[in-house]
Amino acid sequence: MEQSFLEFQNVSFQYREDSPIVLDDVSIQVNQNEWVAVIGHNGSGKSTMAKLMNGLLSPNEGYVYVDGLLLSEENIWEIRRKVGMVFQNPDNQFVGTTVKDDVAFGLENHGIPREEMVKRIAHSLKAVGMEEYEDHEPHRLSGGQKQRVAIASVLAVAPSMVILDEATAMLDPKGRKEIMHTVNQVRQERDVSVVTITHDLNEVTLADRVIVMNKGNVWFEGTPRELFEQKEDLQSIGLDIPLVSKFAHELKGLGLDVKTQPLNHEELMDELWTLHSTT
Numbered sequence: 001m002e003q004s005f006l007e008f009q010n011v012s013f014q015y016r017e018d019s020p021i022v023l024d025d026v027s028i029q030v031n032q033n034e035w036v037a038v039i040g041h042n043g044s045g046k047s048t049m050a051k052l053m054n055g056l057l058s059p060n061e062g063y064v065y066v067d068g069l070l071l072s073e074e075n076i077w078e079i080r081r082k083v084g085m086v087f088q089n090p091d092n093q094f095v096g097t098t099v100k101d102d103v104a105f106g107l108e109n110h111g112i113p114r115e116e117m118v119k120r121i122a123h124s125l126k127a128v129g130m131e132e133y134e135d136h137e138p139h140r141l142s143g144g145q146k147q148r149v150a151i152a153s154v155l156a157v158a159p160s161m162v163i164l165d166e167a168t169a170m171l172d173p174k175g176r177k178e179i180m181h182t183v184n185q186v187r188q189e190r191d192v193s194v195v196t197i198t199h200d201l202n203e204v205t206l207a208d209r210v211i212v213m214n215k216g217n218v219w220f221e222g223t224p225r226e227l228f229e230q231k232e233d234l235q236s237i238g239l240d241i242p243l244v245s246k247f248a249h250e251l252k253g254l255g256l257d258v259k260t261q262p263l264n265h266e267e268l269m270d271e272l273w274t275l276h277s278t279t
Protein backbone atom coordinates (compact mmCIF):
# COMPACT_ATOMS: atom_id res chain seq x y z
CA MET A 1 0.00 0.00 0.00
CA GLU A 2 1.19 3.51 -0.85
CA GLN A 3 2.38 5.61 2.06
CA SER A 4 0.36 8.76 2.64
CA PHE A 5 2.49 11.86 3.28
CA LEU A 6 -0.26 14.43 3.74
CA GLU A 7 -3.81 13.93 4.84
CA PHE A 8 -6.86 16.15 5.35
CA GLN A 9 -9.53 14.59 7.55
CA ASN A 10 -12.90 16.34 7.26
CA VAL A 11 -11.30 19.76 6.92
CA SER A 12 -13.58 22.81 6.87
CA PHE A 13 -12.38 26.38 6.61
CA GLN A 14 -13.76 29.91 6.46
CA TYR A 15 -11.72 33.12 6.64
CA ARG A 16 -14.05 34.78 9.15
CA GLU A 17 -17.01 33.55 11.13
CA ASP A 18 -19.38 35.68 9.07
CA SER A 19 -17.81 34.86 5.67
CA PRO A 20 -18.75 31.92 3.40
CA ILE A 21 -17.34 28.44 3.97
CA VAL A 22 -14.37 28.05 1.59
CA LEU A 23 -13.66 24.35 2.21
CA ASP A 24 -16.48 22.12 3.34
CA ASP A 25 -15.63 18.78 4.96
CA VAL A 26 -12.71 17.99 2.66
CA SER A 27 -10.86 14.67 3.05
CA ILE A 28 -7.92 14.05 0.73
CA GLN A 29 -4.47 12.54 0.82
CA VAL A 30 -1.21 12.92 -1.05
CA ASN A 31 1.13 9.95 -1.07
CA GLN A 32 4.87 9.99 -0.75
CA ASN A 33 6.51 10.78 -4.11
CA GLU A 34 3.11 11.28 -5.73
CA TRP A 35 2.28 14.19 -8.08
CA VAL A 36 -1.23 15.53 -7.52
CA ALA A 37 -2.72 18.30 -9.67
CA VAL A 38 -5.50 20.41 -8.17
CA ILE A 39 -7.85 22.18 -10.56
CA GLY A 40 -11.14 24.06 -10.24
CA HIS A 41 -12.78 27.41 -10.88
CA ASN A 42 -11.44 30.67 -9.56
CA GLY A 43 -12.53 30.85 -5.95
CA SER A 44 -13.16 27.10 -5.56
CA GLY A 45 -10.73 26.94 -2.64
CA LYS A 46 -7.50 25.64 -4.24
CA SER A 47 -5.10 28.22 -2.80
CA THR A 48 -6.76 27.99 0.58
CA MET A 49 -6.22 24.23 0.45
CA ALA A 50 -2.53 24.78 -0.36
CA LYS A 51 -2.12 27.16 2.58
CA LEU A 52 -3.68 24.60 4.90
CA MET A 53 -1.20 22.01 3.60
CA ASN A 54 1.80 23.90 4.91
CA GLY A 55 0.33 25.51 7.99
CA LEU A 56 -0.05 29.06 6.64
CA LEU A 57 -3.69 28.56 7.68
CA SER A 58 -5.27 26.20 10.23
CA PRO A 59 -8.61 24.43 9.77
CA ASN A 60 -11.72 25.52 11.66
CA GLU A 61 -12.80 21.91 11.77
CA GLY A 62 -11.06 18.64 10.98
CA TYR A 63 -7.41 17.62 11.00
CA VAL A 64 -4.38 18.13 8.77
CA TYR A 65 -1.60 15.54 9.08
CA VAL A 66 1.81 16.09 7.49
CA ASP A 67 4.26 13.20 7.63
CA GLY A 68 2.30 11.78 10.56
CA LEU A 69 2.32 15.09 12.48
CA LEU A 70 -1.00 16.70 13.36
CA LEU A 71 -0.83 20.37 12.34
CA SER A 72 -0.75 22.43 15.55
CA GLU A 73 1.01 25.46 17.07
CA GLU A 74 3.89 23.32 18.38
CA ASN A 75 4.96 21.78 15.09
CA ILE A 76 4.02 24.51 12.63
CA TRP A 77 7.67 25.32 11.81
CA GLU A 78 8.53 21.69 11.28
CA ILE A 79 5.57 21.38 8.91
CA ARG A 80 6.57 24.52 7.00
CA ARG A 81 10.05 23.06 6.57
CA LYS A 82 8.61 19.79 5.28
CA VAL A 83 6.20 21.46 2.82
CA GLY A 84 7.68 24.14 0.54
CA MET A 85 5.59 26.50 -1.58
CA VAL A 86 6.24 28.30 -4.86
CA PHE A 87 3.76 31.02 -5.82
CA GLN A 88 2.54 32.56 -9.06
CA ASN A 89 4.55 35.75 -9.30
CA PRO A 90 8.30 35.12 -9.12
CA ASP A 91 9.04 38.82 -8.61
CA ASN A 92 7.28 38.81 -5.26
CA GLN A 93 9.44 35.95 -4.01
CA PHE A 94 12.89 37.50 -4.26
CA VAL A 95 14.68 39.11 -1.36
CA GLY A 96 18.38 38.68 -2.24
CA THR A 97 20.47 40.81 -4.59
CA THR A 98 21.98 37.72 -6.20
CA VAL A 99 20.51 34.30 -6.95
CA LYS A 100 22.86 32.77 -4.36
CA ASP A 101 21.79 35.23 -1.63
CA ASP A 102 18.21 34.56 -2.40
CA VAL A 103 18.50 30.81 -1.88
CA ALA A 104 20.55 31.52 1.27
CA PHE A 105 17.78 33.62 2.78
CA GLY A 106 15.40 30.69 3.33
CA LEU A 107 18.22 28.64 4.83
CA GLU A 108 19.12 31.42 7.28
CA ASN A 109 15.50 31.50 8.40
CA HIS A 110 15.75 27.83 9.22
CA GLY A 111 19.04 28.27 11.10
CA ILE A 112 21.17 26.14 8.77
CA PRO A 113 24.94 26.46 9.56
CA ARG A 114 27.02 28.39 6.98
CA GLU A 115 29.10 25.47 5.71
CA GLU A 116 26.00 23.38 5.14
CA MET A 117 24.33 26.38 3.47
CA VAL A 118 27.05 26.64 0.83
CA LYS A 119 26.59 22.97 -0.06
CA ARG A 120 22.82 23.20 -0.19
CA ILE A 121 22.82 26.34 -2.36
CA ALA A 122 25.09 24.70 -4.93
CA HIS A 123 23.14 21.46 -4.85
CA SER A 124 19.67 22.99 -5.21
CA LEU A 125 20.71 25.41 -7.99
CA LYS A 126 22.20 22.46 -9.85
CA ALA A 127 18.97 20.49 -9.43
CA VAL A 128 17.05 23.19 -11.35
CA GLY A 129 19.82 23.84 -13.90
CA MET A 130 20.67 27.34 -12.57
CA GLU A 131 24.15 26.72 -11.13
CA GLU A 132 25.77 29.09 -13.62
CA TYR A 133 23.56 31.96 -12.50
CA GLU A 134 24.43 32.04 -8.80
CA ASP A 135 25.95 35.55 -8.98
CA HIS A 136 23.28 36.99 -11.28
CA GLU A 137 20.67 39.49 -10.16
CA PRO A 138 17.31 37.67 -9.85
CA HIS A 139 15.39 40.56 -11.41
CA ARG A 140 17.32 40.26 -14.66
CA LEU A 141 16.38 36.62 -15.23
CA SER A 142 13.59 35.39 -17.52
CA GLY A 143 10.25 34.37 -15.95
CA GLY A 144 11.09 30.66 -16.25
CA GLN A 145 14.55 31.16 -14.74
CA LYS A 146 13.07 33.12 -11.85
CA GLN A 147 10.65 30.32 -11.08
CA ARG A 148 13.49 27.80 -11.21
CA VAL A 149 15.37 29.88 -8.63
CA ALA A 150 12.20 30.04 -6.51
CA ILE A 151 12.02 26.24 -6.70
CA ALA A 152 15.73 26.00 -5.77
CA SER A 153 15.10 28.18 -2.69
CA VAL A 154 12.36 25.79 -1.61
CA LEU A 155 14.44 22.69 -2.36
CA ALA A 156 17.43 23.98 -0.38
CA VAL A 157 15.38 23.64 2.80
CA ALA A 158 15.07 19.90 1.93
CA PRO A 159 11.27 19.61 1.99
CA SER A 160 9.42 16.31 1.54
CA MET A 161 6.70 18.02 -0.47
CA VAL A 162 6.62 20.97 -2.88
CA ILE A 163 3.43 22.87 -3.70
CA LEU A 164 3.34 24.98 -6.86
CA ASP A 165 0.42 27.39 -6.64
CA GLU A 166 -0.12 28.48 -10.25
CA ALA A 167 3.66 28.76 -10.46
CA THR A 168 3.70 28.52 -14.25
CA ALA A 169 0.75 30.85 -14.90
CA MET A 170 2.93 33.81 -15.89
CA LEU A 171 5.22 31.81 -18.19
CA ASP A 172 5.05 31.12 -21.91
CA PRO A 173 4.40 27.51 -23.07
CA LYS A 174 8.15 26.79 -23.34
CA GLY A 175 8.80 28.13 -19.83
CA ARG A 176 5.91 26.04 -18.46
CA LYS A 177 7.25 22.90 -20.05
CA GLU A 178 10.71 23.52 -18.62
CA ILE A 179 9.37 24.06 -15.11
CA MET A 180 7.25 20.91 -15.25
CA HIS A 181 10.24 18.95 -16.51
CA THR A 182 12.38 20.33 -13.67
CA VAL A 183 9.71 19.53 -11.10
CA ASN A 184 9.35 15.96 -12.30
CA GLN A 185 13.10 15.44 -12.31
CA VAL A 186 13.39 16.79 -8.78
CA ARG A 187 10.53 14.57 -7.66
CA GLN A 188 12.32 11.48 -8.92
CA GLU A 189 15.79 12.43 -7.69
CA ARG A 190 14.77 13.69 -4.24
CA ASP A 191 11.73 11.52 -3.59
CA VAL A 192 9.46 14.49 -2.87
CA SER A 193 5.68 14.69 -3.26
CA VAL A 194 4.39 17.40 -5.60
CA VAL A 195 1.11 19.30 -5.58
CA THR A 196 0.49 21.61 -8.54
CA ILE A 197 -2.43 24.00 -8.49
CA THR A 198 -3.11 24.96 -12.06
CA HIS A 199 -5.46 26.06 -14.81
CA ASP A 200 -3.21 24.47 -17.46
CA LEU A 201 -4.77 21.24 -18.67
CA ASN A 202 -1.56 20.02 -20.26
CA GLU A 203 0.08 20.28 -16.86
CA VAL A 204 -2.72 18.15 -15.42
CA THR A 205 -2.02 15.32 -17.87
CA LEU A 206 1.46 14.92 -16.36
CA ALA A 207 0.22 14.30 -12.80
CA ASP A 208 -0.38 10.89 -11.21
CA ARG A 209 -3.71 11.99 -9.83
CA VAL A 210 -6.07 14.95 -10.14
CA ILE A 211 -8.32 16.54 -7.54
CA VAL A 212 -11.06 18.75 -8.95
CA MET A 213 -12.45 21.31 -6.51
CA ASN A 214 -15.90 22.78 -6.98
CA LYS A 215 -17.54 25.20 -4.53
CA GLY A 216 -15.35 24.09 -1.63
CA ASN A 217 -15.90 20.37 -2.20
CA VAL A 218 -13.85 17.62 -3.83
CA TRP A 219 -15.83 17.06 -7.03
CA PHE A 220 -13.53 14.43 -8.56
CA GLU A 221 -10.48 12.44 -7.58
CA GLY A 222 -8.74 10.07 -10.00
CA THR A 223 -6.18 9.78 -12.78
CA PRO A 224 -6.01 12.41 -15.56
CA ARG A 225 -7.18 9.76 -18.03
CA GLU A 226 -10.25 8.97 -15.93
CA LEU A 227 -10.98 12.67 -15.61
CA PHE A 228 -10.79 13.53 -19.30
CA GLU A 229 -12.89 10.50 -20.26
CA GLN A 230 -15.89 12.27 -18.73
CA LYS A 231 -16.13 15.26 -21.05
CA GLU A 232 -19.77 16.22 -20.41
CA ASP A 233 -19.48 16.04 -16.62
CA LEU A 234 -16.46 18.33 -16.59
CA GLN A 235 -18.13 20.79 -18.92
CA SER A 236 -21.19 20.80 -16.66
CA ILE A 237 -19.09 22.55 -13.99
CA GLY A 238 -17.57 24.87 -16.58
CA LEU A 239 -14.16 23.18 -16.95
CA ASP A 240 -12.62 22.19 -20.24
CA ILE A 241 -10.58 19.20 -21.44
CA PRO A 242 -7.27 19.19 -23.39
CA LEU A 243 -7.38 19.45 -27.17
CA VAL A 244 -6.19 15.86 -27.75
CA SER A 245 -8.95 14.57 -25.44
CA LYS A 246 -11.50 16.66 -27.36
CA PHE A 247 -10.26 15.16 -30.62
CA ALA A 248 -10.59 11.62 -29.22
CA HIS A 249 -14.17 12.37 -28.08
CA GLU A 250 -14.96 13.63 -31.60
CA LEU A 251 -13.65 10.37 -33.07
CA LYS A 252 -15.78 8.36 -30.64
CA GLY A 253 -18.75 10.52 -31.61
CA LEU A 254 -18.18 9.46 -35.22
CA GLY A 255 -18.50 5.84 -34.09
CA LEU A 256 -14.78 5.04 -34.13
CA ASP A 257 -13.53 2.62 -31.52
CA VAL A 258 -11.01 4.73 -29.57
CA LYS A 259 -9.78 2.31 -26.93
CA THR A 260 -7.71 4.53 -24.64
CA GLN A 261 -8.33 8.20 -23.83
CA PRO A 262 -5.12 9.85 -25.14
CA LEU A 263 -3.36 12.40 -22.94
CA ASN A 264 -0.80 13.73 -25.41
CA HIS A 265 -0.01 13.89 -29.12
CA GLU A 266 2.01 10.67 -29.07
CA GLU A 267 -0.84 8.70 -27.52
CA LEU A 268 -3.30 10.25 -29.96
CA MET A 269 -1.08 9.25 -32.90
CA ASP A 270 -0.90 5.68 -31.56
CA GLU A 271 -4.69 5.55 -31.38
CA LEU A 272 -4.98 6.90 -34.94
CA TRP A 273 -2.53 4.31 -36.26
CA THR A 274 -4.44 1.52 -34.50
CA LEU A 275 -7.73 2.79 -35.93
CA HIS A 276 -6.15 3.11 -39.37
CA SER A 277 -4.85 -0.47 -39.33
CA THR A 278 -8.11 -2.00 -38.03
CA THR A 279 -10.67 -0.15 -40.15
Ligand SMILES: Nc1ncnc2c1ncn2[C@@H]1O[C@H](COP(=O)(O)OP(=O)(O)OP(=O)(O)O)[C@@H](O)[C@H]1O
Binding pocket: 015, 019, 022, 040, 041, 042, 043, 044, 045, 046, 047, 048, 049
Ligand atom coordinates in the same frame (compact mmCIF):
# COMPACT_ATOMS: atom_id res chain seq x y z
N1 LIG B 1 -7.51 36.27 2.79
C1 LIG B 1 -8.79 36.08 2.50
N2 LIG B 1 -9.78 36.64 3.22
C2 LIG B 1 -11.08 36.44 2.95
N3 LIG B 1 -11.52 35.67 1.92
C3 LIG B 1 -10.57 35.07 1.16
C4 LIG B 1 -9.17 35.25 1.40
N4 LIG B 1 -8.48 34.54 0.47
C5 LIG B 1 -9.42 33.95 -0.31
N5 LIG B 1 -10.65 34.26 0.10
C6 LIG B 1 -11.92 33.79 -0.51
O1 LIG B 1 -11.97 32.37 -0.39
C7 LIG B 1 -12.51 31.77 -1.56
C8 LIG B 1 -11.54 30.74 -2.11
O2 LIG B 1 -10.34 31.40 -2.53
P1 LIG B 1 -9.06 30.62 -3.04
O3 LIG B 1 -8.01 31.65 -3.34
O4 LIG B 1 -8.72 29.52 -2.11
O5 LIG B 1 -9.61 29.99 -4.39
P2 LIG B 1 -8.82 29.46 -5.65
O6 LIG B 1 -9.58 28.24 -6.11
O7 LIG B 1 -7.39 29.29 -5.35
O8 LIG B 1 -9.03 30.62 -6.70
P3 LIG B 1 -8.03 31.16 -7.87
O9 LIG B 1 -8.03 30.13 -8.95
O10 LIG B 1 -8.68 32.45 -8.28
O11 LIG B 1 -6.68 31.39 -7.25
C9 LIG B 1 -12.81 32.92 -2.52
O12 LIG B 1 -14.17 33.23 -2.42
C10 LIG B 1 -11.96 34.06 -2.02
O13 LIG B 1 -12.57 35.29 -2.27
